[in-house]
Amino acid sequence: MKSGNITNGSKTAAKRRYDDACGLAHALDLIGERWALMVLRELMLGPKRFSELRSDLPGISANVLTQRLEELEQRGLLVRRKLPPPSGAQVYELTTWGYEAEPIVQTLGRWAARSPAHDTSLQISPVSILLSLRTMIDLAKVGDLDARIGFRFGDETYVGHLTADALDIVRSDPATADVIFEGIPQGIAAAVYGDVPFEALAAQNMLRVTGDLTLAKRFTTLFELPPKAF
Amino acid sequence: MKSGNITNGSKTAAKRRYDDACGLAHALDLIGERWALMVLRELMLGPKRFSELRSDLPGISANVLTQRLEELEQRGLLVRRKLPPPSGAQVYELTTWGYEAEPIVQTLGRWAARSPAHDTSLQISPVSILLSLRTMIDLAKVGDLDARIGFRFGDETYVGHLTADALDIVRSDPATADVIFEGIPQGIAAAVYGDVPFEALAAQNMLRVTGDLTLAKRFTTLFELPPKAF
DNA sequence: CGGCATCCGGGAAGATACTG
């Protein structure tokens, strides 16, 4: 019914973008699609393979994950990399610029924590809870503490290095950490944000703490959620 | 037709949400829809009416704007308010919690400014450019400066209060400001980020500067875009 | 004119099945 095709090159090429020079608009053009920021979040503590991403992002479908990974790679936020033999598996790893998106994840998360509608009973991934610790830590309470905190969620293990300046978290073996938290992400959440005692969590098979228990207890006091907005 | 229609109650209860306790996921459930953050941005410096939003968000359809405003109101991010007579016009105004989303807009904007694909030649709204000034100001360069900077973009006028602590910007009459920038948003961008001299901008009808020209020149040196990521 | 409902076309997202 439209007489003549539009033939406006700039318009046919234009998919669903905000035609706006504003930085926010451009950011949304880059990472505003559904699932894009969630994918970045899952890669924020280190490379992952396709199947790990799929299982840590409940609800994403394979084709959408494929598409997001392609777009994010093309835009320079992540790269595909082959692990050295014998593994040889392909993983997705953030670029430097991709890692620089962590403040975005933190700012959004901290803001949303004030939402009265926030349902903390839902599923949460290992990376999510660890990033929330990085976000919600009150460095003033750390003092001169310097400790290595291990986390074990099934196969996924992480080690956090707590200093006066920051809580660094990398994916590595927690065997030599000062204290090890082992269980499910909700167990960490309950201990840190819900002040649930370790014994109760152990009884529910949510969390097991080994190593320096005094340090563990102290660790759980370093974090605080912001108050609800209303 | 409306009566007795399917209502899809069985499955539609869960729309298109991330079923995830992560703060990021909840944030995206609240403001992750298309145009939502752009609407928040436009309201960030004060209430606006429907038609103002529509004209400052080129590309949004009335349909979608209505829907976003409803959702954001229902979620507690903005309220509808009637201006006192004689205007009596209805405006949309952010709640306290809504204004607290400014760090989100800033973080996304600052991050995207590093993108090599960022096209600064596109249209930009008054609120966008003013928020970018708040984002990109280098307070260390302000020293003990204390000045009132006026901005006039057609009908929309703003006054920025520059102090050592912050650049506050509110929508008000710039008549008494120390210096007034008048023109189009791109004119401000060219002067501040492109170091284009005032004379050149005046010749192109992009910007006219009145008042304390020394202050104006100094003002344009306070802002710096981050380097490109690659 | 401002605000909102409705219809329609296109395209992105979701679900499932399938393949190397």
Next chain:
DNA sequence: CAGTATCTTCCCGGATGCCG
């Protein structure tokens, strides 16, 4: 395990039209 292929559903964008 790491993705395709296909089909369906739903959201977005544009146009029209109602109503205060």
